[in-house]
Amino acid sequence: MTDPTSPGSASPATPSPADSLGAPKTYKLFVGGAFIRSESGRVAAVHDTNGSVIARVAEASRKDLRDAVTAARGAQPGWAGATPYLRGQILYRVAEMLDGRSTQLAAELEACGASRQAAIDEVTESIDCWVWWAGWADKITQVLGGVNSVAGPFLNVSTPEPTGVVGLCTAAERPLAALSSVLAPALCVGNTAVVVAPLDSALAPLTFGEVLATSDLPKGVANLLVGSHTDLGPWLADHDDVDALDISGVSADLAEDLLARSAGNLKRVAATNGRRSPQTAGEFLDLKTVWHPARL
Amino acid sequence: MNENATSNMTGTTGGAGTTGVAGVAKRFTEYAPALESRSIVTIRSEYGLWIAGEERDAEAGAAFDSVDPATGQHLTRIAEASQADVDAAVAAARSAYENVWRDMAPANRARYLFRIARLIQERAREFAVLESIDGGKPIRESRDVDVPLAAAHFFYYAGWADKLPWAFTGGVIPRPLGVAAQIIPWNFPLMMAAWKLAPALACGNTVVLKPAETTSLTALLLTEVLTEAELPPGVVNIVTGGASTGAALAGHRGIDKVAFTGSTEVGRSIRRATATTGARLTLELGGKSAQIVFEDAPMDQAIEGVVRGIWFNQGHVCCAGSRLLLQESIAEEFSERLQRRVEGLKVGDPLDKNTDIGAINSAEQLEKIEELCEVALSEGARMYRSSATLPAQGWYCAPTIFSGVDTSHRITNEEVFGPVLAQMTFRTPAEAVAKANATPYGLAAGVWTDNGAKILWMSQQLRAGVVWANSYNQFDPASPFGGMRESGFGREGGRSGLDSYVTLEDAS
Numbered sequence: 001m002t003d004p005t006s007p008g009s010a011s012p013a014t015p016s017p018a019d020s021l022g023a024p025k026t027y028k029l030f031v032g033g034a035f036i037r038s039e040s041g042r043v044a045a046v047h048d049t050n051g052s053v054i055a056r057v058a059e060a061s062r063k064d065l066r067d068a069v070t071a072a073r074g075a076q077p078g079w080a081g082a083t084p085y086l087r088g089q090i091l092y093r094v095a096e097m098l099d100g101r102s103t104q105l106a107a108e109l110e111a112c113g114a115s116r117q118a119a120i121d122e123v124t125e126s127i128d129c130w131v132w133w134a135g136w137a138d139k140i141t142q143v144l145g146g147v148n149s150v151a152g153p154f155l156n157v158s159t160p161e162p163t164g165v166v167g168l169c170t171a172a173e174r175p176l177a178a179l180s181s182v183l184a185p186a187l188c189v190g191n192t193a194v195v196v197a198p199l200d201s202a203l204a205p206l207t208f209g210e211v212l213a214t215s216d217l218p219k220g221v222a223n224l225l226v227g228s229h230t231d232l233g234p235w236l237a238d239h240d241d242v243d244a245l246d247i248s249g250v251s252a253d254l255a256e257d258l259l260a261r262s263a264g265n266l267k268r269v270a271a272t273n274g275r276r277s278p279q280t281a282g283e284f285l286d287l288k289t290v291w292h293p294a295r296l
Numbered sequence: 297m298n299e300n301a302t303s304n305m306t307g308t309t310g311g312a313g314t315t316g317v318a319g320v321a322k323r324f325t326e327y328a329p330a331l332e333s334r335s336i337v338t339i340r341s342e343y344g345l346w347i348a349g350e351e352r353d354a355e356a357g358a359a360f361d362s363v364d365p366a367t368g369q370h371l372t373r374i375a376e377a378s379q380a381d382v383d384a385a386v387a388a389a390r391s392a393y394e395n396v397w398r399d400m401a402p403a404n405r406a407r408y409l410f411r412i413a414r415l416i417q418e419r420a421r422e423f424a425v426l427e428s429i430d431g432g433k434p435i436r437e438s439r440d441v442d443v444p445l446a447a448a449h450f451f452y453y454a455g456w457a458d459k460l461p462w463a464f465t466g467g468v469i470p471r472p473l474g475v476a477a478q479i480i481p482w483n484f485p486l487m488m489a490a491w492k493l494a495p496a497l498a499c500g501n502t503v504v505l506k507p508a509e510t511t512s513l514t515a516l517l518l519t520e521v522l523t524e525a526e527l528p529p530g531v532v533n534i535v536t537g538g539a540s541t542g543a544a545l546a547g548h549r550g551i552d553k554v555a556f557t558g559s560t561e562v563g564r565s566i567r568r569a570t571a572t573t574g575a576r577l578t579l580e581l582g583g584k585s586a587q588i589v590f591e592d593a594p595m596d597q598a599i600e601g602v603v604r605g606i607w608f609n610q611g612h613v614c615c616a617g618s619r620l621l622l623q624e625s626i627a628e629e630f631s632e633r634l635q636r637r638v639e640g641l642k643v644g645d646p647l648d649k650n651t652d653i654g655a656i657n658s659a660e661q662l663e664k665i666e667e668l669c670e671v672a673l674s675e676g677a678r679m680y681r682s683s684a685t686l687p688a689q690g691w692y693c694a695p696t697i698f699s700g701v702d703t704s705h706r707i708t709n710e711e712v713f714g715p716v717l718a719q720m721t722f723r724t725p726a727e728a729v730a731k732a733n734a735t736p737y738g739l740a741a742g743v744w745t746d747n748g749a750k751i752l753w754m755s756q757q758l759r760a761g762v763v764w765a766n767s768y769n770q771f772d773p774a775s776p777f778g779g780m781r782e783s784g785f786g787r788e789g790g791r792s793g794l795d796s797y798v799t800l801e802d803a804s
Contacts, residue, residue, distance in 0.1 A: 146791075148774045148775045148790050149774050150774050151774075152770070154767065154770065158792070161780075256571050256574075259567070259571035260567070260568045260571035260572070262567065262571075263564040263565075263567035263568050263571075264564075265781070266560070266563065266567065266579065266581070266781070266785065268785050277466050277468065277800070278466060279466075279468075279795075279800060282795070286738075286761065286780045286785075287761065287776050288755075288760065288762070288780075289763070289775055289777070290762075290763045290764075291762070291764045291767050291770050291775070292751065292765040292767065293766055293767055
C-alpha cells in the first residue's frame, strides 16, 4: 500500500495496486479506530477519468453513521479533557504522518481527476493546515476568551469549550484539503468528529484514515465515512447526539434541509469553508462564563 | 406574617398596635407599605406601531389589550402588526440601513448610543415604574436591575461602535449584516430590548424589534428616548403583537439576521423558518439550571443565593436556578432554614418597595405554573408552599419548593418559568455534575462551596453557558451570556456579543 513504486511515484499515476495484486483495492471506512466495511455490505466502484475501475470503497449506511456518532460520543470527554498541549502534539503528528503518505495521497487525488501539480499542492496545503491548527490548540482560549471587566466585585472569566460531537459534510472538490480544513479546527479545540466525505473523490479521504490511525489520535476522536450527503446528511442533522454541523460541502438545497432538521436539538450549524481563522474553530466552541465574588 | 402581607396590601399598618410575643415577632417582620408613586408614568389609552420614526396604527386596524398583572385590570390598547405592517417596518429598516446607518462614521453611531444610554438613565424612574406596572415585577428589581442594566448595555456597546476593527483578530474587516429582526420576551422587557438593540446598532445594523405581547410598554416608551436622541428614522422600528406578528417577522425574506429570546419550542420553529430565508440566527432559550450546594458552603450565603436564583423576578428567568442539589449531609438543615427564609418573602404589589415577589406576568403563565405543580404532586413530590397571603386580585403564586423528586419527574425536567424550586440531594461531586447535566438545556448553574479547587473543577464539568460560583443571577454588559445545547446559541454581552451582528470579510 505504501510501496514507493506504487502509483504516484512514477507517471502516469494510478492509485490502484491492481498491478501487483490483480484486483482493485477496497478502501474501508474508519470508525472507532477500526477500518470497517459498511455493515450494509455496500461497496461502490471509483472510476478514473477514463471510466475504468481503479478502486472500490465501502459506502457508509445510516447504521454506520449511528455507530460513528456513538464512537465519537464515547471519545469526547477524554479528548476534550486532554491538555491543549497534547492535542497540539497529536495534530502535529497528523501532519507528520500525512507528509509520509504524500506520494500515495497525491496519486489518489490525481486518479480522481486532479492535475499532477494540483494534487501535489493539495497535499502540501493539507499538511500545512494540520500544522497551522496544531499550533492553535493552546492559544485559541486566549484569543476567544478572557477576563471580563464587570461593574462589581467579581472575577469574571470567559473560556471557550468544545461543543461536543460535530458532523462534517466535506466537499467533493479538493477532498483532502476540504476535509483537513474543517476536521483540524474541530479536533484542535477538543471536539470529536464524524466526517461524511462524498463518494466520488473518496480515495484520499479514506487513506487519510490510515494517517489518523498512526497519529496517536485516541480511537473514536475522528471517524471517516464516505457516502452521499443527500443520503447521510439528514440523518446526521436529525441525530440528537450530534451537537454541531459543518455543511461547507453540501448543495444549497440540502443545506436548507439540514438547517431545518438541526432544530431538533438546536445544533450549531455553520458553513465555515475551512477558513483559516480562529473564528472557524469558534463555530465548534461554546463560550462559558464563570463568575466568582472577589471580596472579603 | 399572613396578616402582615394582607395589611401591606390594604395599606393599613397593624404593627404598632400589636402586643405580646407574637406581636414582637410581628414587629420585626412587618413593614408599612412603601408604594412607589405611579404619577411619574402616563399610560395612554392607545398605542400604535413605531415605523420609520413615526407612530402609526396597524394597517388592518387590529389591536390587543394590555393588562396590569397586579390587578388584572385593563391598562391600554396596543396595535397588532400584520404581515403588511411587518413588511413596512422591514422596508423602513432596509432604507435606513442603506441610506444612513451602514455608512455612517462609526464614531457618530457611538454618539447616538451614548445619548440613548444617558436618556434612559435620566428617565430611569419612569421606566422602572412602567416596567413594574406592565409586567408585574417588583419595583426594587426594575429600579435596581432592569433599568440600570439597560442603560449600561447601551453605554457599553456605544463604546464598541468605533472600535470594531480591534474586536476581531486575523486581518478581517467586520461588516454589518443588514436588517436584524429581534424578538424579545416578557420577563425583562426593557433590558432585553437593550441587550438586542445595543450590539446590533453598534455594529451598523438596523432593527425591527418585536416586544412580547404582554409587555410592550417600556419598548414603546423607549421610542421617546430614541426620538429625543434624534436617532435617524427607520434605524429602529417596533412592531407590537402576538405570535403571528412574531412569525411574520422571523420568517421575513427581507431580514438578514434573527435574534430571539424566548422558549425553546418557539426557538425551534424560528430555526426552521430561517432555514428557508437564510437569515443568520442566534437563540437564547429556556433552561433548567441547577444550584449545587456542598456541605462546605457558607450556608447563609448559599441560602440567599438560592433565594435570589429562583425567586428573582417571580422565577420568570431563563437562567433561574430551578433545581436545587443539596449534598446529603446538609440537606435537612439547609432545607429547613431555606423554608424559614422563604416565609419572610413578601408576595404582593409590584410597586411596593417591600415586595420580594411581584405578580405573575399573565393568567396564562399562572395556569401553566399551577398545572406543573399539580403534575408534581400527582407524581408523588412533596410540596412546601410559603404561607404568604396573596392579594385578592391579579395573578400571584407563593414561593414553592418540591422535594422528594427524582430526575424522572416532570418538575425536575421541564422549565416552569415561575417561583417553583425542585430540590434533590447528591453525595459526591461527580454525582452532582451528573445530575446537573442531566438535562437537554445548558444555560446556567450555581456552585456553592468554600473549596477553590472544587469550584474550578465543577465549573469545568458543568455544561452551562454561565456558571455562578458562590453567587447567582449576576448580569453585566461586559459579561457574555447565553446557553449551550438546547438553551440556544450565540452570546449577548461582552466582545463576543458582537459576533452575532457582523460578518467578517478578509482584509486582503
